[in-house]
Amino acid sequence: MAKWYEDEAFANKVCKLVYDNYERLGKKGKPVAGREWTMLAAVVAVFEQEQGEGTKIHDYKVELISLGTGSKCLGRNQLTSTGNLLNDSHAEVVARRGFLRYLYQELENAYTSRQSIFITNEENHVCSLKNYVSFHLFSSHTPCGDASIFPKGEDSTMIINNAKRKNVDLNDQDCPSSKYLCVEELGQQVEDQCQNERNFCENVQDSDLQNQNIGTGSDIHRTGAKCVPDGLQDAHDLGSYYHNVGILRTKPGRGNPTLSMSCSDKIMKWCVLGCQGALISHFLAKPVYFSSVVLGKCAYDASAMRRAVSERAGAVSVLPEEYVVTEPRLLQGEVEFEHSKRKTEEMNGEGKGEDKKLTASPSAIIMVKNPLLLEISVNGLKQGVTKANRNSQKSRLCICKAEFFNQFKKILALVPNHQLNSSPTTARTYKQFKNEAVQYNKGKEQFRAVFNTWMEKPTHLEEFT
Numbered sequence: 001m002a003k004w005y006e007d008e009a010f011a012n013k014v015c016k017l018v019y020d021n022y023e024r025l026g027k028k029g030k031p032v033a034g035r036e037w038t039m040l041a042a043v044v045a046v047f048e049q050e051q052g053e054g055t056k057i058h059d060y061k062v063e064l065i066s067l068g069t070g071s072k073c074l075g076r077n078q079l080t081s082t083g084n085l086l087n088d089s090h091a092e093v094v095a096r097r098g099f100l101r102y103l104y105q106e107l108e109n110a111y112t113s114r115q116s117i118f119i120t121n122e123e124n125h126v127c128s129l130k131n132y133v134s135f136h137l138f139s140s141h142t143p144c145g146d147a148s149i150f151p152k153g154e155d156s157t158m159i160i161n162n163a164k165r166k167n168v169d170l171n172d173q174d175c176p177s178s179k180y181l182c183v184e185e186l187g188q189q190v191e192d193q194c195q196n197e198r199n200f201c202e203n204v205q206d207s208d209l210q211n212q213n214i215g216t217g218s219d220i221h222r223t224g225a226k227c228v229p230d231g232l233q234d235a236h237d238l239g240s241y242y243h244n245v246g247i248l249r250t251k252p253g254r255g256n257p258t259l260s261m262s263c264s265d266k267i268m269k270w271c272v273l274g275c276q277g278a279l280i281s282h283f284l285a286k287p288v289y290f291s292s293v294v295l296g297k298c299a300y301d302a303s304a305m306r307r308a309v310s311e312r313a314g315a316v317s318v319l320p321e322e323y324v325v326t327e328p329r330l331l332q333g334e335v336e337f338e339h340s341k342r343k344t345e346e347m348n349g350e351g352k353g354e355d356k357k358l359t360a361s362p363s364a365i366i367m368v369k370n371p372l373l374l375e376i377s378v379n380g381l382k383q384g385v386t387k388a389n390r391n392s393q394k395s396r397l398c399i400c401k402a403e404f405f406n407q408f409k410k411i412l413a414l415v416p417n418h419q420l421n422s423s424p425t426t427a428r429t430y431k432q433f434k435n436e437a438v439q440y441n442k443g444k445e446q447f448r449a450v451f452n453t454w455m456e457k458p459t460h461l462e463e464f465t
Contacts, residue, residue: 004046004060004134005292005329013062014294015333018042018138021064021367023338029069029376029383030339031361037344038361040140040337041091042067043099045117046291048132063369065102065135068094069339070364074380075256079457083402083430083464084395085380087457088260089364090251092139092267094377096275097399098368099135103276104407105371107283111414121285125415128285135275135288137267137328140296140337145249145262147308148223150301151240221299225249225262231453245304246312248453259457264308267293271326272313273443278434279408283415286322287440292329297336305330315450323443366399373398402464405430431462 004010022040031038043065070089079087086097109116110127118127142148218240227233228248235241249262261269274287281287293309310327319325336343341358348356364377376383377397385395396403435441448454 003048004062007060011294011331011333012335014044014136014138014331015296015335017044017062017064018067018140019296019335019337021067022069025365025367025374029363029365031344034344034348035356036339036359036361037341038069038339038363039071039091040067040069040296040339041095042138043095043102043290044136044138046134046136048134065369066095066098067367068092068096068098068365069361070094070377071360072362072364072379073251073253073258073260075253076259077256078380079259079461081461081464082391083405083462084391084400086364086377086397086400087380088251088258089377089380090144090260090263091141091364092137092143092263093260094364094366094399095137096266096270097404098366098373099275100277100280100404101368101373101399101407102370103280103288104404104411107280107411108414111411126285127283129288134291136292136294137275137290138294138296139263140340141298142221142295142300142305143263143267143308144251145223145225145264145308146245146247146312147264147267147300147305148221148225149243149245150221150304152219152221152299221301223249223262224252225264226252226257228453228455246307248451248455250455259455261455265451265454267309268313269447271310271328272316272319272447273323273440278437278440278444279404281437281440282408282433283411287443289324289326290328292331295330295332296340297332297334298340298342300332302330313447316447319446320439320442323439366397368398401430401462405433405464408433429463429465431459434462 007013018040021042045063045065047061047063049059068091070091072089074085074087074089079085086094106116106118107127108114110118110120111125117130117133119130120127220240220242222242226249227244228250232244232247234243248265251258251260251262270290274281274289276284276288293305295305309330310325313325316325339361341360344358348358362378363383366375366377367373375397378385380397380400381390381395382397389395
């Protein structure tokens with residue numbers, strides 16, 4: 001058998017694995033049939049057969065690592081300084097945080113001489129990922145934000161008819177949807193931005209990201225994500241002039257704005273700094289990057305995906321050693337998620353004269369395979385939490401900041417502090433430990449030098465112990 005990136009059926013295998021695991025979870029936390037919809041995301045691992053002497057790698061297996069559903073996000077007025085809340089419950093974020101819980105478990109295994117995906121350096125006790133392991137992000141839908149802005153085709157539910165193709169590579173320049181380019185002109189609108197943002201936009205205009213108008217009569221897929229306050233704003237004109245593209249956005253919130261960046265922006269950040277985050281980077285020789293992003297059947301556009309996920313990040317330079325701007329393979333399977341918004345609309349007859357209100361599910365499902373964890377979240381806490389125990393440890397989700405900090409300190413206790421490259425010996429709070437991740441923060445500075453309107457949460461929200 002071919003390697004995963006040579007296998008035409010890889011995207012469909014990932015889709016089937018994720019959907020099968022979702023179906024086995026039962027009804028708890030899932031949308032009410034015909035009334036509610038949600039989004040699904042997951043992280044899967046690919047394990048190549050280890051190469052032995054005189055043999056070649058000829059097979060691989062795909063395993064689910066974490067799974068998440070959800071489409072909600074807390075507003076800035078709901079955030080707390082205890083680390084107990086899950087601020088962002090969009091499916092991609094939930095799945096990635098479940099993946100972090102898995103990495104903590106694998107680090108513990110490595111430092112206690114159990115089987116692990118990591119190899120430990122005996123001199124400095126920093127871990128490296130074994131070379132036959134790779135990780136892949138799956139999403140049932142196009143990520144919110146920049147990746148969701150593109151021209152509508154004749155069939156607004158699917159831009160490409162890929163019925164005869166088992167695997168659509170969105171990086172393929174010959175892919176049919178490559179003809180759809182970005183739809184607005186940045187032009188002189190950015191002249192009042194700071195120099196770094198001007199340089200970024202000039203880089204955009206000189207590359208394949210150059211915006212081209214497709215006619216005032218054309219319509220586009222829109223995103224609910226809002227332009228960051230200090231950046232370029234949408235024109236909100238008719239048709240293709242509604243949005244500007246290639247810019248940073250925050251997720252919409254009910255009642256008050258959020259401080260959470262769009263999923264397109266977060267995935268782009270993971271392509272530069274890794275998906276492991278600052279805390280786990282203390283224990284790693286180099287970042288962990290997703291090797292591919294796999295979509296289920298949904299409306300999408302190849303150029304918009306490339307622009308949002310990796311091409312925008314090309315302006316980031318002078319990164320620390322081992323940090324690179326990665327370009328994950330962009331793939332799509334053929335099967336649509338059963339609880340997608342479009343499927344739910346189809347099921348309840350919306351648009352055919354039937355008066356049935358369709359809403360997003362208020363719940364988020366969090367599932368991790370190792371350690372085996374399954375929780376349901378509502379408003380950033382475990383489902384069923386009462387006002388009396390809202391601030392108790394029992395209300396916390398396994399992927400909230402406070403629980404991650406506990407996992408971090410647990411791993412730190414297994415490793416002599418002075419043998420860590422970053423030596424976080426004086427840090428005490430969650431924020432201080434994050435700030436002590438030297439290489440990660442050097443990379444973050446370079447990232448922020450380009451994307452300097454990126455929204456950061458107030459420091460006091462992470463000053464818990």
